[in-house]
Amino acid sequence: MPYINKKRPHKKEYQQQLARGEHEKRMERxxxxxKVDKNGKDANGNGVADKREGKDLAHKKPLSKGGSNKDGYTVKSKSKNRSFKRNSDGSIKTRQYLAGK
Structure with missing residues (x-):
């Protein structure tokens, strides 16, 4: 008899995300x-602001270090925004993110 994966407990996974605070961080991003897509120019009409096409929005002070959308953001390439050294919990190891200014 073939093995069949059981159904994923989506409701339970969502409750765990809420408990860990992942949901709120994702909503902030x-x-x-x-906001950028709404206020930015979109020449090709695909719903994404032109300055954000293929790029990431990097918070000037990372959300993991207590930053928020009010602290400001920059547009960076995906490789630059995701290349920081991380701790085991995923937070940025050092204040290296300020060195690129």
């Missing part, structure tokens, strides 16, 4: 993307 999503709010910033939506």
């Amino acid at each position: 999503q709010r910033l993307r939506r």
Whole structure:
């Protein structure tokens, strides 16, 4: 008899995300993307602001270090924004993110 994976407990996974605070952090990042897309110019009409095409929005003070959308953001390439050394919990190891200014 073949093995069949059991159904994923989506409701339980969502509750765990809420308990860990992942949901709120994701919503904060999503709010910033939506704000930039709403206010930015979109020449090709795909719903993404031209200055954000293929790039990441990097918070000047990372959310993991207590930053918020109000602290400001910059547009960076994906490789530059995701290349910081991380701790085991995913937070940035040093204040290296300020060195690139």
